[in-house]
Every structure is written in C-alpha cells, then in structure tokens.
Amino acid sequence: MSTVDLNNVSRWYGNVVAVNDVSMTLGPGVTGLLGPNGAGKTTVLHMMAGFLSPSKGKVLLDGAATWRNPAVYSRLGLVNEREAVHGFLTGYEFVHLSAKMHKLPDPAAAARRALERVEMTDAQDRRLETYSKGMRQRIRVAAAMVHDPQVLLLDEPFNGMDPRQRMHMMSLLHALGDRGHTILFSSHILEEVEQVSGTVQVIVAGRLAASGDYREIRRLMTNRPHVFAVQSSDDRRLAVALIGEESVSGVEIDAAGMTVRASDYGSFTRALPRIALKEGIRLRKLLPSDESLESVFSYLLEA
Amino acid sequence: MSTVAYITTRGLFGRRRALLLLPLPLLLVGLALLCRAYDVPPSDWGTPVLVGLGLAVLLPVITLIVGTGVLGSEVDDGTIVHILTKPLPRRDIILAKLGVAVLVSTVTTAVPLFIAGWLASGWKLGAGLAVAAAVGTCAYSAFFLLLSLLTRRPVLLGLVYILIWEGLLGRFVTGTRVLSIDQYVLTIADKIAPTDLLTGNVSLPVAVIMSVIVTVGCTIAAIDRLRSFSMAGETS
Numbered sequence A: 001m002s003t004v005d006l007n008n009v010s011r012w013y014g015n016v017v018a019v020n021d022v023s024m025t026l027g028p029g030v031t032g033l034l035g036p037n038g039a040g041k042t043t044v045l046h047m048m049a050g051f052l053s054p055s056k057g058k059v060l061l062d063g064a065a066t067w068r069n070p071a072v073y074s075r076l077g078l079v080n081e082r083e084a085v086h087g088f089l090t091g092y093e094f095v096h097l098s099a100k101m102h103k104l105p106d107p108a109a110a111a112r113r114a115l116e117r118v119e120m121t122d123a124q125d126r127r128l129e130t131y132s133k134g135m136r137q138r139i140r141v142a143a144a145m146v147h148d149p150q151v152l153l154l155d156e157p158f159n160g161m162d163p164r165q166r167m168h169m170m171s172l173l174h175a176l177g178d179r180g181h182t183i184l185f186s187s188h189i190l191e192e193v194e195q196v197s198g199t200v201q202v203i204v205a206g207r208l209a210a211s212g213d214y215r216e217i218r219r220l221m222t223n224r225p226h227v228f229a230v231q232s233s234d235d236r237r238l239a240v241a242l243i244g245e246e247s248v249s250g251v252e253i254d255a256a257g258m259t260v261r262a263s264d265y266g267s268f269t270r271a272l273p274r275i276a277l278k279e280g281i282r283l284r285k286l287l288p289s290d291e292s293l294e295s296v297f298s299y300l301l302e303a
Numbered sequence B: 001m002s003t004v005a006y007i008t009t010r011g012l013f014g015r016r017r018a019l020l021l022l023p024l025p026l027l028l029v030g031l032a033l034l035c036r037a038y039d040v041p042p043s044d045w046g047t048p049v050l051v052g053l054g055l056a057v058l059l060p061v062i063t064l065i066v067g068t069g070v071l072g073s074e075v076d077d078g079t080i081v082h083i084l085t086k087p088l089p090r091r092d093i094i095l096a097k098l099g100v101a102v103l104v105s106t107v108t109t110a111v112p113l114f115i116a117g118w119l120a121s122g123w124k125l126g127a128g129l130a131v132a133a134a135v136g137t138c139a140y141s142a143f144f145l146l147l148s149l150l151t152r153r154p155v156l157l158g159l160v161y162i163l164i165w166e167g168l169l170g171r172f173v174t175g176t177r178v179l180s181i182d183q184y185v186l187t188i189a190d191k192i193a194p195t196d197l198l199t200g201n202v203s204l205p206v207a208v209i210m211s212v213i214v215t216v217g218c219t220i221a222a223i224d225r226l227r228s229f230s231m232a233g234e235t236s
Helices: A041-048 A070-074 A091-101 A107-117 A133-144 A163-178 A190-196 A214-220 A235-243 A265-279 A290-302 B003-014 B016-021 B023-037 B042-069 B072-077 B080-084 B090-121 B123-150 B154-172 B174-179 B181-192 B204-227
Strands: A004-013 A016-026 A029-034 A056-061 A076-079 A151-155 A182-187 A199-204 A207-213 A226-232 A248-254 A257-262 A283-288
Touching: A004 A041, A016 A041, A016 A056, A016 A199, A016 A207, A029 A041, A029 A163, A029 A190, A041 A056, A041 A151, A041 A182, A070 A076, A076 A133, A091 A107, A091 A133, A091 B003, A091 B080, A107 A133, A133 A151, A133 A163, A163 A182, A163 A190, A182 A190, A226 A235, A226 A265, A235 A248, A235 A257, A235 A265, A257 A265, A265 A283, B003 B016, B003 B042, B003 B090, B016 B023, B016 B042, B023 B042, B023 B090, B042 B072, B042 B090, B042 B123, B042 B154, B042 B181, B072 B080, B072 B123, B090 B123, B090 B204, B123 B154, B123 B181, B123 B204, B154 B174, B154 B181, B174 B204, B181 B204
Parallel strands: A029 A182, A029 A199, A076 A151, A151 A182
Antiparallel strands: A004 A016, A004 A056, A199 A207, A226 A257, A226 A283, A248 A257
C-alpha cells in the first residue's frame, strides 16, 4: 500500500503558473485526474513521477521526495503521454529489457506476465515501429507495470485506443486498483473517467477545483447541459425528431451538422440511436463536444 | 554488457545515422592509399591528410555523431523516459552511454588513423595517432554527451565548437588552444611518434591533464544534469 502526497505544490514556468497550490493525497484504488486541455494535469503527473521539480511545496511517495530520487521507480510506474518507444525493439524485448533494468529475479517470467495482462502476447515478436497507436500504448503499460509497482501513473492512457482496447484497459486498471495498487490516470474526457474511477481530482487552470467521489461532483453539474456535435444523413429531420425527446433541451443546425444540447447524458445517448433507427436516418458523427466540458470546469472553478 | 549499454548500441546501429560513420574513414584511408600508390612523398600529403582531415575533421565529427547519438536522440524523441523510469543510479546510465560512445568512436577513428599514419611514416606514427585518437574520443564523447543534456541542438552546437572554436579560432588565436581537444590529441600523437608531419602546440602535461579534466568534468556534470532531467508537459 503506497500513497502519493502533494503538499501545497505550485509549479511555474517564468511568469506562467502551471500548477497553483495543489494539495492532494492518493491512496490505493483508481483515481482519475480530470481537467480540460492545458489545465496542468501533465505537470502534476510529471511532478509525481519525479520528472519536474515543484517550484514550491513537496511531492512525496510514501514520505520520500520523488524529485532526484531514482529509487522511487522500484515502487512507481509511469506511462507518459508522449508515445515514443524504441522502435527497433520487439514488444517482448521492450518489456523484457524493462524487467532487466528493474533487476527483477526472473525478468523473462515478469515480461511474459505483463504481456499477458495487456493481451499483447500475439504481437510480442513484432518490432514496435510496426505497432498501431493502441498497441504501443498497451506495450508501454506492460513495460511500466512489469515490476508490479505499487503506484502507477498514466497520462491520457486511452488516447488512440479502440473501444474494445479501452474497455480492456479500464478493467485492467480496475483490477489493479482492487488489488490495492494506487492508480492515477489523467483524462480530459469526463465520461472516460466516470467509467473507470469513482474518485476524481479535477484540475482547472492549475488549481484543484474539486476532489472526491465523482458522482457527488457530477450531481453539482446537472444544471449544465451536455453538448454533442451530430452529423447524419438528414440533419433537419433528425432535429425535428430529437426536439420531441425529453432529454434534449435544444438543437441548432449549421453547415457542419448540428449541435444538440442534452440535459441528461445517459438518456440522450440511449435515445439517439433509437430515434435514428425509427426515422431511417444514418448517423455519421456523434461527438461529446469538448467545449461543454470546459464550461463545466469553469463553472466548477467559479463555484 | 549492461542493459542500458545494450539498448544504446542497438539504438545507435538501428538508425540510418549509423551510415554517416562510413564515408570519412573510407575517405581518409582512400586518400592515404592513393598518395602511396602514386609515390607522393609523405611530406607533401601527410600533414593535410592526417591532421587536416584525420584529426581536425574525422575524429571530432565521428565522435559528435556517436556522442550525440547515444543520448541526444533519445532525449529528442522522448524514449529516454523508458530508461529513466528505472531505479538505476544516473551515474550508471551516463557511464554505460559514455562507454558505448567511446568504444564505437575509438574503433571508427583509431583504425583508419592507424592505417593512414602507417602508410605515411610507419607503424609507430600509426600507433601514436591511434592512441591519441582514443584519448580524444574520451574527451570529445564526454563533452558531446553533456551537450546533449544542456541543449536541444547538441549537433549544431557541437559543430560550432569543432568548426569555429577549434577550426577557426584555434588557428589564429593561440590562447584558445589550451581549451581545444584537437590540440591535446595532436600533442599526444606527436610525443608518442615524433615526426615532421605533426607539430604539437601545447605541452604534453597540459594535453594530458586537460584531457582528463574535460573527460571527468563533463561526465560528472552530465550525471548531475541527468539527475535533474525534466519533462515539460506538451499540453500544459
């Protein structure tokens, strides 16, 4: 059981304050680090992982500072956002060499175990440069947890994964959390966090805007509508059908398709395919608009 | 061989950049062979080929390619993180990378210099040049390794050092020679195998002591720099 503590941590670059007086404690289980793009999530993660010095305050792993302390990596794993890997190595070599650098007693067995966990055994003999984005992400997760670290930090781990891989990664993180590991992952997609973790830390403009159980914070946000960008084979007819739906509070049609405001995320996403099917309309695009999320965050910050 | 050294070696020869190591040694040996084949007296070609091409260009440029390749490319593309997130003392990482750089550079520069020196004036000059090249690769590699951690443009700054500081200033401003690695190399080769082809410009103690200071100083600085390796967030 390990804990990560941030005590009044600030980080600035010149005149720009990236992280402002953040305090949090991460314990066993899965925690989501949520915030819009540019909020300071990566800066927080890098400070936790010992790759940035806090300008003020302390970042501790089990009471020991992470900055300039490579010993922490025997208990900590990091999957950063930049997906660079040594492309000339095969998947197996990459994970096996990680195990060897951790000086594990049986690196080959540890590598096989980690590859099985992320379901990459089939592709383990291919060179990393031939991998898709999702495969690279999974192989990096395998390398980061080859030594079974107590703390695993992941920066935007679901980027580039298809829905099946996403589900698998989510259940993997759940399983690790249930076994008492401390897992922190960052994301700017609210629903992604909802599916993986109950506990969240919300960062907006470098400050900790909310912290705790996701559902409680979510209830505070219900008076903000969710905005979706929708494209279909007949936007106008779909708009007419949608406005009759209770969960839809507004529809706007523009050149790029339409913007739908929904008061209830779940009811709307269940209703949309049903309505489209009934009307015989083909859906081409459905995107939860990032803007609405950011407005929720700024609402949180104002509150 | 340590795991870090293994990854470094694979990385070095896995990139196309490794092909850049071939032309200069081939050119040096080719020119020396050509001059011998046409019976050109060594006094006419020895200095320009051995010093002008061998010590002033081949040695620093090859070491620059290798020295920045072992660490700079990993820093540049971000793969260094996979090595840094291991509980390895930063000293071990730097020493492994320096070891690979010195070994590869020494083989790539000392062998052609030995052959060219041997063709010019016999095996003794060849051996002198090879030993001096080995000393030179230690100092250059440590320096370029440090540059890889100090700047995002280590190759450019390395070239500026080689061309402007050593090449231009070293020729006209004699004071800069005490801080020029190529001058240490020249002096060491000249003292091991005195000939008319090489003329050292600094004293042997200066050359030896300064080579040690540059090598050890840059290595210690690189270790300290790697301990404070920072990653800036791309989105924050």
